[in-house]
Amino acid sequence: MIKRKLIAVLAALFLVTGACGGTDEPEDTSSGTDDTGSADALPVTVTASDLAFQPDALEGHATHTIDLTFVNEDDVQHSFTIDEMDVDVEAAGGAEETTTFTPEEIGTFEFYCTFHPAMTGEIEIS
Numbered sequence: 689m690i691k692r693k694l695i696a697v698l699a700a701l702f703l704v705t706g707a708c709g710g711t712d713e714p715e716d717t718s719s720g721t722d723d724t725g726s727a728d729a730l731p732v733t734v735t736a737s738d739l740a741f742q743p744d745a746l747e748g749h750a751t752h753t754i755d756l757t758f759v760n761e762d763d764v765q766h767s768f769t770i771d772e773m774d775v776d777v778e779a780a781g782g783a784e785e786t787t788t789f790t791p792e793e794i795g796t797f798e799f800y801c802t803f804h805p806a807m808t809g810e811i812e813i814s
Contacts, residue, residue, distance in 0.1 A: 728753070729752075729753035729754060729755040729788060730748065730752060730753065730754050730755065731755045731757070732746060732748075732754050732755065732756050732757070733756075733757040733758075733759060734746070734756065734757070734758055734759070734768055734799075734809075735758075735759045735760075735761055736758070736759070736760045736761060736762055736766040736768075736779070736801065736807070737761040737762060738762070739762065739804055739806070739807055740807060741768075741799070741801075741807060741808070741809040743809070744808070744809035744810070745809060745810050745811075745812070746799075746809070746810070746811040746812070747811070747812050747813075747814070748791055748811060748812075748813050748814075749791070749813065749814055750791050750792060750793060750794050750813050750814070751790060751791070751792065752790070752791070753788060753789070753790045754788065754789055754790070754791070755786065755787075755788050756768065756775075756777065756786060756787050756788070756789065757784060757785075757786050758777045758779050758784065758785050758786070758787070759779070759784045760779035760780065760781060760782065760783050760784070760785075761782070762781055762782075763781040763782065764781050764803070764804075765778060765779070765780050765781060765803055766778070766779055766801045766803060766804065766807070767779075767800075767801050767802045767803060768799055768801070769799060769800055769801065769802050770789075770797055770798070770799045770811065771798075772793070772797050773789055773791055773792075773797065774789075775787065775789050775799075776802070778802075791811075791813040793813065794813050794814055795812075795813060796810050796811070796812045796813075797810065797811050797812075797813065798810055799811055
């Protein structure tokens with residue numbers, strides 16, 4: 689149920705941002721991670737709890753920046769890692785970390801915890 693609500697919210701955000709007018713300024717399509725954030729980025733929160741990601745399925749669009757907040761509710765260290773996008777955020781038990789990244793390629797990509805490889809999820813980029 690939470691997964692469907694998140695997908696509905698993400699879809700609504702994409703519709704709203706798609707309806708906005710553009711500017712003559714070039715779009716930043718850099719990939720990788722940083723922690724500066726972006727005023728027009730899509731905010732996404734992923735929580736690590738009971739050795740699982742919530743939500744464990746995300747959606748995004750190529751060249752659309754994502755501001756990720758990674759919340760670790762467990763007592764052990766976790767990471768949110770997407771190899772193909774050079775995303776690797778680590779959070780100690782009870783901590784929260786943020787990063788910003790811009791997917792460049794269309795497809796479905798796995799995210800996982802480097803400390804607990806059975807913790808996985810997917811992000812679909814269209």
